[in-house]
Amino acid sequence: MKYPTLRTCGLLVIGAALQSIAASDQPNILFIAVDDLKPTLSAYGSPVPTPQIDRIAERGTTFLNAHCQQAVCGPSRASLLTGKRPDYTRVWDLKTRIRDIRPEIITLPQHFKENGYHTVGVGKIFDPRSVDKGADEISWSERYTQTWHLKYHPSTGKPKAHYHNPLSKKLAKQAEAGGIKSWGAINKLLADNDAWPVVEAEDLPDDAYDDGAIAAYAVAKLKKLADLEKPFFFAVGFKKPHLPFIAPKKYWDKFDRSTIKLARFQKQALNSPDYAYHDFNELRSYSGIPGAGPLSEGLQRELIHGYYACTAYIDAQVGRLLDQLKKLKLANNTVVVLWGDHGWHLGDHGLWCKHTNYEHATRVPLIISAPGGRRGLQTGMPTELTDLFPTLCELAEIEIPADLDGVSLTPTLLEGDETTREFAVSQFPRGPQMGYALRSGRFRYVAWYKTGGTSTDGESAPIATELFDYKLDPQETRNLSGTKQFSLVEESLSAKLEDFLKRQHL
Known part of the structure; x- marks a missing residue:
């Protein structure tokens, strides 16, 4: 939408006109x-x-x-x-x-x-x-x-199950003609026939x-x-x-x-x-x-x-x-x-x-x-x-x-x-565990909880922790949690994550 910049016009307006001006600037x-x-x-x-x-x-x-x-x-x-x-x-x-x-x-x-x-x-x-x-x-x-x-594109039409390569497209068309409609079933058919490639580079x-x-x-x-x-x-x-x-x-x-x-x-x-x-x-x-x-x-x-x-x-x-x-x-x-x-x-x-x-x-x-x-x-x-x-x-x-x-x-x-x-928080479930990752400017601290794979109430103690220093170890090669050198850093980040989880699950 093309809008006039009404606020620069020096017009004095009231009521509904003011609302119109505000909308026009959005x-x-x-x-x-x-x-x-x-x-x-x-x-x-x-x-x-x-x-x-x-x-x-x-x-x-x-x-x-x-x-x-x-x-x-x-x-x-x-x-x-x-x-x-x-x-x-x-x-x-x-x-x-x-x-x-x-x-x-x-x-x-x-x-x-x-x-x-x-x-x-x-x-x-x-x-x-x-x-x-x-x-x-x-x-x-x-x-x-x-x-x-x-x-x-009119020269190709729609891809079938993502693909335009001849074999995958042929099998996907046959599956659809045979009444197979679900995405998962078609993909399984392609995979069973070695026709579900991970790459395609058609010209x-x-x-x-x-x-x-x-x-x-x-x-x-x-x-x-x-x-x-x-x-x-x-x-x-x-x-x-x-x-x-x-x-x-x-x-x-x-x-x-x-x-x-x-x-x-x-x-x-x-x-x-x-x-x-x-x-x-x-x-x-x-x-x-x-x-x-x-x-x-x-x-x-x-x-x-x-x-x-x-x-x-x-x-x-x-x-x-x-x-x-x-x-x-x-x-x-x-x-x-x-x-x-x-x-x-x-x-x-x-x-x-x-x-x-x-x-x-x-x-x-x-x-x-x-x-x-x-x-x-x-x-x-x-x-x-x-x-x-x-x-x-x-x-x-x-x-x-x-x-x-x-x-x-x-x-x-x-x-x-x-x-x-100050920090960002991510999480991921793995089986009965839920891991929460706190990312600051330099560090990542991860606390894993036994939760049944849903969420923690912020009260139980973590069953495992991880700590990474991206200034010294950008590849995340060594978990520094529990090391004496980084004990104060871990204590600080752990307290921040614990407080965050308590506030989230009130």
């Missing part, structure tokens, strides 16, 4: 989610060039120490989009629906909708397993656009795959939204670099696999509990991945290559959205936020996928560009994804719900203030 929100994206972005010093996402960073603030609240899609997104932690939403898995537990909860897009915004979305914003078939229908001003509503146009089609839809939708008489909240959810690693060949060609560096430390951290780790079964379900044991160096390079290619593919799609904002003259009145729902292990600790309380799983990209905000700022202040809800409310000048768990980052965005947060 920024649009372009809310870009990227599935499974860790900070492999050039704005974070990564060797993966992401010039389009860099454009957001150049106009805004890059949060270098941002963390999700649980490193798996459903719980992380449920937390971010409600502004509440997993222990409140009770979404710790990939089957619990948010509103089955909290039917009264107000989501971020719902709150904007109720405060005069036109809210629309496309792609993956909520995890579909956490909401109704309408992607939480109450949150949107119009029908949410799912992938089956999209238009794909096809961007819009042959979901994310290109999502970008094409978003570009067209922005043009329609620009003509509305109210501000918009547009959520665009890209699906890569989630497994399988599929991107058009030209993005694979950007990288020389032989030069890709493997993780330096590929062992379990000394003195850390076994249940802090996992066997990355999400990856092992794909064709060509061994069912047990470490991965060969060649396979590791192929996987990292795929992750990088998918990241480059997404970067290009983000560029299409930014180009359209500029073309429509919306860039100067639109808050652009780009976030990943969690990080991803690429061989560090001998791990792949997410599902831990370690740095590579919890740390996420978070970049926000706001009208009137600082440009090109980078901050190492600990930050949480729960902070997005109050931050966007304050930037839009709408009421911040009183019970949110996050804090507004507006002082950082507008003034460069780096004192808003």
Whole structure:
């Protein structure tokens, strides 16, 4: 939407006219989610060039120490989009629906909708397993656009079960023709026939795959939204670099696999509990991945290559959205936020996928560009994804719900203030244990509780603890908990986490 800047006109108005002025100054929100994206972005010093996402960073603030609240899609997104932690939403898995537990909860897009915004979305914003078939229908001003509503490149049509390679596509079509409809059943059929590859690099146009089609839809939708008489909240959810690693060949060609560096430390951290780790079964379900044991160096390079290619593919799609904002003259009145729902292990600790309380799983990209905000700022202040809800409310000048768990980052965005947060907290269940990780500017302290895999009441003593110093040990090679040298640090962080948990579970 294009707005006149009425406050500069010197007009004296009262009553309803004042409300109109306030509304006219409200920024649009372009809310870009990227599935499974860790900070492999050039704005974070990564060797993966992401010039389009860099454009957001150049106009805004890059949060270098941002963390999700649980490193798996459903719980992380449920937390971010409600502004509440997993222990409140009770979404710790990939089957619990948010509103089955909290039917009264107000989501971020719902709150904007109720405060005069036109809210629309496309792609993956909520995890579909956490909401109704309408992607939480109450949150949107119009029908949410799912992938089956999209238009794909006419030369290819829609991919089948993610793929365009001939064998996978053929088997998926046969399955659908035979009445097999469920995602899990089709994937199992492909896996049983060695046709569920973890990578694909077909020489096809961007819009042959979901994310290109999502970008094409978003570009067209922005043009329609620009003509509305109210501000918009547009959520665009890209699906890569989630497994399988599929991107058009030209993005694979950007990288020389032989030069890709493997993780330096590929062992379990000394003195850390076994249940802090996992066997990355999400990856092992794909064709060509061994069912047990470490991965060969060649396979590791192929996987990292795929992750990088998918990241480059997404970067290009983000560029299409930014180009359209500029073309429509919306860039100067639109808050652009780009976030990943969690990080991803690429061989560090001998791990792949997410599902831990370690740095590579919890740390996420978070970049926000706001009208009137600082440009090109980078901050190492600990930050949480729960902070997005109050931050966007304050930037839009709408009421911040009183019970949110996050804090507004507006002082950082507008003034460069780096004192808003002292630490960020993540958590992850493993069997009957729940681990809580407190991340400060330098340290990570993790306390594991015997909880039955749900949450702790903050009263019981932890059954195991971990402490890592990123200044001395950025690879998390040694658990320092219990060492004399760091006893005062551990005592301080332990007290902070204990107090935090008590306050959370009152």
